[in-house]
Amino acid sequence: xxxxxxxxxxxxxxxxxxxxxxxxxxxxxxxxxxxxxxxxxxxxxxxxxxxxxxxxxxxxxxxxxxxxxxxxxxxxxxxxxxxxxxxxxxxxxxxxxxxxxxxxxxxxxxxxxxxxxxxxxxxxxxxxxxxxxxxxxxxxxxxxxxxxxxxxxxxxxxxxxxxxxxxxxxxxxxxxxxxxxxxxxxxxxxxxxxxxxxxxxxxxxxxxxxxxxxxxxxxxxxxxxxxxxxxxxxxxxxxxxxxxxxxxxxxxxxxxxxxxxxxxxxxxxxx
DNA sequence: CGAGCAACCTGCATGC
DNA sequence: TGCATGCAGGTTGCTC
Numbered sequence: 001x002x003x004x005x006x007x008x009x010x011x012x013x014x015x016x017x018x019x020x021x022x023x024x025x026x027x028x029x030x031x032x033x034x035x036x037x038x039x040x041x042x043x044x045x046x047x048x049x050x051x052x053x054x055x056x057x058x059x060x061x062x063x064x065x066x067x068x069x070x071x072x073x074x075x076x077x078x079x080x081x082x083x084x085x086x087x088x089x090x091x092x093x094x095x096x097x098x099x100x101x102x103x104x105x106x107x108x109x110x111x112x113x114x115x116x117x118x119x120x121x122x123x124x125x126x127x128x129x130x131x132x133x134x135x136x137x138x139x140x141x142x143x144x145x146x147x148x149x150x151x152x153x154x155x156x157x158x159x160x161x162x163x164x165x166x167x168x169x170x171x172x173x174x175x176x177x178x179x180x181x182x183x184x185x186x187x188x189x190x191x192x193x194x195x196x197x198x199x200x201x202x203x204x205x206x207x208x209x210x211x212x213x214x215x216x217x218x219x220x221x222x223x224x225x226x227x228x229x230x231x232x233x234x235x236x237x238x239x240x241x242x243x244x245x246x247x248x249x250x251x252x253x254x255x256x257x258x259x260x261x262x263x264x265x266x267x268x269x270x271x
Numbered sequence: 272c273g274a275g276c277a278a279c280c281t282g283c284a285t286g287c
Numbered sequence: 288t289g290c291a292t293g294c295a296g297g298t299t300g301c302t303c
Contacts, residue, residue, distance in 0.1 A: 076295085
């Protein structure tokens with residue numbers, strides 16, 4: 001269940017177990033993720049230590065002296081720290097074994113995820129070099145958004161889910177942020193007022209920050225034994241609540257499709 | 272530029 | 288119980 005908060009939670013969860021530790025061994029059981037995982041990865045990363053962990057949007061970067069492991073969890077991926085010799089479950093595709101006897105284990109039923117080894121400048125990589133700002137930084141502000149939406153004739157929901165505009169806003173949080181900002185998901189992006197932009201920026205930040213906080217609770221389960229799904233589910237205002245009353249005005253929430261993605265909103269609050 | 276669609280996969284809920 | 292269908296938290300890349 002990886003949206004930005006989940007990836008951030010994942011990063012914080014694995015960091016204490018892998019930062020500064022040396023890669024002893026790695027096992028690629030299933031090389032067929034979204035991009036094929038080259039066999040040479042194992043020998044390239046052997047003996048290298050993790051110097052730094054970073055998240056960019058939903059990408060996780062594990063930096064070493066010789067290159068960077070780029071990981072994306074796709075729709076169904078997860079990372080866990082497991083003890084040495086822990087038996088594999090179905091869809092446990094990759095193990096990275098560290099010098100502290102811990103294993104970083106990648107699990108991904110749908111295999112939409114990404115696992116790449118990059119030796120060239122990471123900022124130049126095609127997957128990263130066109131990304132928009134991080135939503136939780138100052139670079140993502142009303143002025144920036146307003147400018148980025150100029151002449152964009154797509155629904156605002158499509159725009160905020162576009163990683164070239166801002167990274168890390170997935171379907172759930174796009175729905176939630178638009179609800180809090182009281183903006184219709186179908187409103188064309190270029191028609192947003194400066195006030196709309198300001199509200200939307202603030203609500204995106206708010207909703208993501210809140211989810212990261214809650215994700216911190218998920219974190220313990222996640223590292224210890226198994227990832228528990230959707231702890232912040234209980235906080236959702238609109239996503240998954242179509243047909244139920246709006247918490248603000250009791251109007252029945254409506255579900256439509258925007259770009260084949262489930263979109264739920266309040267037709268009154270988000271007129 | 273943008274809408275719409277297909278693609279990459281499996282698991283789960285639903286309906287017959 | 289089995290089988291077909293549709294849906295799912297992401298992203299790229301192709302048409303038109």
